[in-house]
Amino acid sequence: MFQNQPTTRASAAITYLEAIRAAQHKLLTDDPRVFIYGQDIADFGGAFKATKGLAKEFPGRVLDSPISEDAQVGMAIGAAIEGMRPIIEMQFADFSTCGYTQIVQHAATLHWRTGVPCPIVIRLPSGGTAGAGPFHSQSMEALYAHYPGIVVMTPATVEDAYTMLLEAVEIDDPVIFCEHKYLYYHLKADALPTVALPTGKARVARPGRDATIATYSAMVHESLACAAELAKEGWEIEVIDLRSVKPLDTDTILASVSRTGRLLAVGEAFPWGGVTAEIVARVATEGFDLLDAPPMRLNAKDTPVPYHPNLWGTHRPTATSIVAAMRRLLKA
Amino acid sequence: MLQARASQSVNAEADENKERYIGVYRWMLLSRVLEEKLSSLYRGGKITGGVFLGRGQEALSASLGTALRKGDIFAPLIRDMAGRLAFGETVLNAVRTYLGSRLGPMRGRDGNIHRGEPARGYYAMISHLGAMVSSVAGGLFARRLRGETGVVGATCVGEGATSTGSFHEGLNMAAVEKLPLVVIVANNQYAYSTVNARQYACADLVQRAAGYGVPGYKIDGTDPSACIEVVHEAVARARAGEGPQMVVADLLRLVGHGEHDDFNYMSHALKVSPIGRDSLDVARDQLTAAGWATLAQLDAMRDQAAAEVEEACGTAIREPLPDPNTEDWCAIHTRRLAEGNQL
Numbered sequence: 001m002f003q004n005q006p007t008t009r010a011s012a013a014i015t016y017l018e019a020i021r022a023a024q025h026k027l028l029t030d031d032p033r034v035f036i037y038g039q040d041i042a043d044f045g046g047a048f049k050a051t052k053g054l055a056k057e058f059p060g061r062v063l064d065s066p067i068s069e070d071a072q073v074g075m076a077i078g079a080a081i082e083g084m085r086p087i088i089e090m091q092f093a094d095f096s097t098c099g100y101t102q103i104v105q106h107a108a109t110l111h112w113r114t115g116v117p118c119p120i121v122i123r124l125p126s127g128g129t130a131g132a133g134p135f136h137s138q139s140m141e142a143l144y145a146h147y148p149g150i151v152v153m154t155p156a157t158v159e160d161a162y163t164m165l166l167e168a169v170e171i172d173d174p175v176i177f178c179e180h181k182y183l184y185y186h187l188k189a190d191a192l193p194t195v196a197l198p199t200g201k202a203r204v205a206r207p208g209r210d211a212t213i214a215t216y217s218a219m220v221h222e223s224l225a226c227a228a229e230l231a232k233e234g235w236e237i238e239v240i241d242l243r244s245v246k247p248l249d250t251d252t253i254l255a256s257v258s259r260t261g262r263l264l265a266v267g268e269a270f271p272w273g274g275v276t277a278e279i280v281a282r283v284a285t286e287g288f289d290l291l292d293a294p295p296m297r298l299n300a301k302d303t304p305v306p307y308h309p310n311l312w313g314t315h316r317p318t319a320t321s322i323v324a325a326m327r328r329l330l331k332a
Numbered sequence: 333m334l335q336a337r338a339s340q341s342v343n344a345e346a347d348e349n350k351e352r353y354i355g356v357y358r359w360m361l362l363s364r365v366l367e368e369k370l371s372s373l374y375r376g377g378k379i380t381g382g383v384f385l386g387r388g389q390e391a392l393s394a395s396l397g398t399a400l401r402k403g404d405i406f407a408p409l410i411r412d413m414a415g416r417l418a419f420g421e422t423v424l425n426a427v428r429t430y431l432g433s434r435l436g437p438m439r440g441r442d443g444n445i446h447r448g449e450p451a452r453g454y455y456a457m458i459s460h461l462g463a464m465v466s467s468v469a470g471g472l473f474a475r476r477l478r479g480e481t482g483v484v485g486a487t488c489v490g491e492g493a494t495s496t497g498s499f500h501e502g503l504n505m506a507a508v509e510k511l512p513l514v515v516i517v518a519n520n521q522y523a524y525s526t527v528n529a530r531q532y533a534c535a536d537l538v539q540r541a542a543g544y545g546v547p548g549y550k551i552d553g554t555d556p557s558a559c560i561e562v563v564h565e566a567v568a569r570a571r572a573g574e575g576p577q578m579v580v581a582d583l584l585r586l587v588g589h590g591e592h593d594d595f596n597y598m599s600h601a602l603k604v605s606p607i608g609r610d611s612l613d614v615a616r617d618q619l620t621a622a623g624w625a626t627l628a629q630l631d632a633m634r635d636q637a638a639a640e641v642e643e644a645c646g647t648a649i650r651e652p653l654p655d656p657n658t659e660d661w662c663a664i665h666t667r668r669l670a671e672g673n674q675l
Contacts, residue, residue, distance in 0.1 A: 060477070065505065066501070066505055066508055068466075068502075070463075070498050070502075071466035071469070071498070071501035071502045071504070071505040072505075074464075074470060074498065074501075074502060075466045075467070075469055075470035075473060075502075076470055077470060078455070078466070078467035078471035079470040079471065079474035079477075081467075081470075081474075082470075082471045082478075083474065084474045086470075101460050101498070102466070102498075105459075105463070106460070106463055106467070108663070109458070109663075110456075111663070111664060112663045113441055114437070114448060114449070114450050115451075116450040116451050117665040148663035148664075149663040149664055150664075151664070151669055171666050171669065173664040173669070200668065200669050247670070247671045248671065
C-alpha cells in the first residue's frame with residue numbers, strides 16, 4: 001500500500017538520480033584523476049542518464065566501454081594502480097556478476113597482497129522496480145560485503161547518494177556503490193547537502209522506543225512507512241538507516257536495541273545469509289541480553305525476482321509486509 | 333667512403349644484436365639456475381606452497397623482459413621468471429617470496445608467482461587467467477590520460493588463458509582503445525594437463541589476432557634469436573603507437589605444471605619434436621656458432637648466476653618470517669572503515 005509512495009516533498013527539485021549525476025560532475029570538475037567508464041554512458045548518457053551531458057563537458061574522461069564487465073573492472077584496477085580514481089558504471093547491478101572475479105579476487109586483494117591501494121568505485125544500479133524481472137532487479141550488496149577489502153555503500157536518501165558518492169571516490173579502497181533504481185526518480189530533495197555523516201555511521205531515520213528496524217537503501221522508506229502506520233496505533237518504531245553495509249555500524253544498532261529490546265532487520269536481497277542475517281547474528285552474539293524477544297528478519301522471497309508487478313510487489317518486503325512482521329515482533 | 337660507412341653500420345648493428353642476445357641469455361640462465369634451486373628447495377621441504385617453473389619458456393620471457401624499459405608496465409604469468417628478472421626484480425625478492433620472508437614484496441601474505449611490485453609497474457598476477465590483460469590496459473589508459481607517451485604494457489598468458497572470457501574482453505577492449513599493449517601467448521601445449529585439442533579448435537591461435545583487429549606474430553619459442561627479433565619488434569610497434577600486438581610462440585613446457593606434478597602425461601612425440609628443444613641449449617649453439625661467446629664464457633656466466641642465487645638464498649633463509657601475532661590483519665587501506673575482526 002505504501003510501495004508507490006516513498007518519502008517525497010512537494011517542493012522538491014533534485015532527485016536521487018540527479019544527485020548521483022551532480023556528484024560525478026563535481027568529481028570530474030575537482031579531481032583530474034577521476035574518469036568514468038561504462039556501457040552507453042558517453043553521448044547516450046547512460047541507461048538511466050546518470051552521466052547525461054558529462055562526456056561532452058569532460059571529453060576523454062567519460063567513455064563507453066564494450067559489453068565487458070570483467071574488462072571494465074580490470075581496466076579500472078590498472079588505472080587505480082597508476083594513481084587514477086576510476087568510476088565504473090555497471091548498467092545494472094545484476095551484470096556485475098560478469099565482473100565479479102576482478103572485483104572480489106583482484107581489486108579486493110590488491111592492497112592486502114601488495115601494499116598498493118585500489119581506489120575504484122563501482123556503481124551498481126540496484127534493487128527492484130516493477131516489470132524489471134529477474135536480471136534487472138537484484139540487490140548484490142551481500143555478495144560484495146562478504147569479501148575482505150571492499151567497502152559497500154547503500155545510500156537511502158538523495159543527500160547520501162550525493163555525499164557518499166563524493167566520499168566513495170576519496171576512499172583508497174574498492175567501493176561498491178549500491179544506488180537504488182526505485183529511488184532514482186521517486187526520491188527528491190530541496191537542495192544538495194554540504195555536510196554529511198561519515199561513511200560507517202548509521203543514521204536514526206526515525207526515533208522510537210518500542211522496536212528497532214535496522215535496514216538500508218529503498219527498504220528505509222518502506223520501513224518508515226511501516227513506522228508511520230503503526231504510529232497511528234501508538235507504537236513508536238525506531239528506524240535505523242545503515243547507509244553502508246560494510247562497514248556495518250553495529251554500535252548504533254546495539255544502542256537502538258538497548259532502548260527498544262526488539263529487532264527487525266529488513267533487506268530487499270534474497271533471504272539466505274546476507275546483511276539481515278549478519279545484523280541478527282551480531283545482535284544475538286553481542287547484545288543478546290538487550291533483547292526482549294527473538295530478533296526477526298524480513299527479506300525478499302527465495303526465488304528469482306519476478307517480472308509482473310503483482311508478483312514483484314509481494315516478492316520484496318513492503319510497508320505492508322513489514323507492518324505484519326512488526327506486529328508479530330511486538331506481540332512476541 | 334660510402335661503403336665504409338655502410339660496413340660500419342652493419343658492424344654496429346651486429347654488435348648491438350650480440351649485446352642484446354647475450355643480455356637475453358644472461359636472464360635465461362639466471363632464471364634457469366634460480367628455478368633449479370627453487371625446485372631443490374621445494375623438494376627439500378623448504379618452500380611451502382607451489383613452485384611453478386618456466387623451464388622451456390626462458391627465451392620468450394627474457395626477450396619480453398629485455399624489450400621493456402623502466403617505466404613500462406609488465407604483468408607476467410607463472411612461467412616468467414626470466415622476464416621478471418629482466419624487468420628489474422631482484423633474485424633476492426623472488427627468493428624471499430618463495431621462502432615467505434617478511435621482508436619480501438608480499439610479506440608472506442601471498443606467495444610464489446603471485447608476487448609483484450605494482451608501484452613500479454610490475455603488476456602482481458592473480459590466479460584467474462586472463463585477468464591481467466585488462467588491468468595492464470587500464471594502467472596504459474591511465475598513462476595516456478596523464479599525457480604520457482612512449483609507454484608499453486605487456487602481459488603473458490598461456491594457450492589455456494586464451495580460452496577465458498577475461499582474455500577476450502581485455503584484448504578486445506585494448507584494441508578498441510588502441511592501447512600500447514603487447515600480449516605474449518606461450519603456447520606450451522598443456523594447460524595443466526589439458527592438451528591443445530581440448531583447448532581450442534582454430535588451426536593456430538595467431539589467427540585470433542585478426543579477430544581482434546591487432547597484428548599477430550607467430551614464432552618458434554624455442555629459438556632465442558627469433559624470440560628476440562619478433563618480441564622486440566612487437567614492443568617497438570606498440571611503443572610507436574601502433575596499438576595492441578599479439579605474439580604467439582610455440583614451445584613445450586619442459587616440466588610439470590608445478591613441481592608437485594610428475595608430468596607423466598607428457599607426449600613423447602612432442603618431446604622429440606622441434607618444439608621440445610631446450611631454448612638454453614639452442615642459445616648456446618647460436619651464441620657459439622656466431623662466435624659471440626665461447627663455451628668457457630658461457631660456463632663462467634652460469635657460475636656467476638649460481639653464486640648470485642646462492643647468496644640470495646643464504647640471505648632470504650635467515651630473514652624473519654611473518655608473525656600472526658604482530659601481523660596487521662586489516663585488508664583495507666582506509667583504516668577508519670575497517671570492521672575489525674570478530675573473536
